[in-house]
Amino acid sequence: MASKERIQRLKEETRINILDASLQIVKEEGWQALSMRKIADVIEYTAPIIYEYFANKEAILLELTRKGYLILTRDLQEVRAKHELPAKQLEAMWLAYWDFAMENKELYQLMFGVEMNCCCDMVATLEESEGPYNEFSQAIIELMHIEHPTKDMVCLKYYTFWSVVHGLISINILRRGYSDEMNQQVLKDAIGTIIKSIERV
Incomplete structure (x- = not known):
């Protein structure tokens, strides 16, 4: 044995x-x-x-993608647990998302196809790829002043956040960004604005 x-x-x-x-x-x-x-x-x-x-290089890429989503989800869970208010959770989680991307640029490139071909069909089969969305969506639902928000409503707010944060990350991975101070200011301003728009719903 x-x-x-x-x-x-x-x-x-x-x-x-x-x-x-x-x-x-x-x-x-x-x-x-x-x-x-x-x-x-x-x-x-x-x-x-x-x-x-x-079996091939694609299988390695898929496993690395899985690893990336597991790390990202764990990071989001850890920072979310440190805050009680959903607005604070969302701010901390999106900042943690940024940190993950900057500290794991190669994994982030692979997960989201930045400067490389994304294996989107294969990624969609990974249960782990739903982890980050699940964490964010729970906080978004808690922040909304609606008893039973629809899935589309939650998705809209999530993709509003993600489009801004992912866009800023991609700009920096492509080395077209500005200083860290400027990035943090843009990031916090954007996150804060979206949070306020959800709170007004």
């Missing part, structure tokens, strides 16, 4: 090493440089062994 557990643990470690090596390559050379052979070179395995864990 111990031997089986050890084999399973080694397999999981190898799988994690493959994903870590993939991100390392991307951070150093960009997404276009990622290949199964290059991953094998980094972890000092042969390419066929990589295929035992992931």
Whole structure:
């Protein structure tokens, strides 16, 4: 039994090493440089062994996307739990969303197709991709002064937030943004304005 557990643990470690090596390559050379052979070179395995864990490069990209959504959802849950008022929750969560994107630019690019082709059809199949929306939508519903807001109403407010924040993130990932101070001011002003529009509903 111990031997089986050890084999399973080694397999999981190898799988994690493959994903870590993939991100390392991307951070150093960009997404276009990622290949199964290059991953094998980094972890000092042969390419066929990589295929035992992931059918192709797209499978690795999908798993990294899943990882990104799990990290982002966890970050949002942590900051939301620190505030009682939904307005404060939303402000803190969108600032945490920004921080995630700036600290994990490569993952964010992959998750949302910034400067690369988005595997949108595959991402839509990931249950984890719903995590951030679920966290934000709960806070939006609590902020609304409506007994039973429709799904469309909640989606509209979420996408209003997301369009502004994602747009600012994309501008900065493309290196066309301004100073950190300016980014924070624009971000806070936009978030505050949208929160006020929800509170007036």
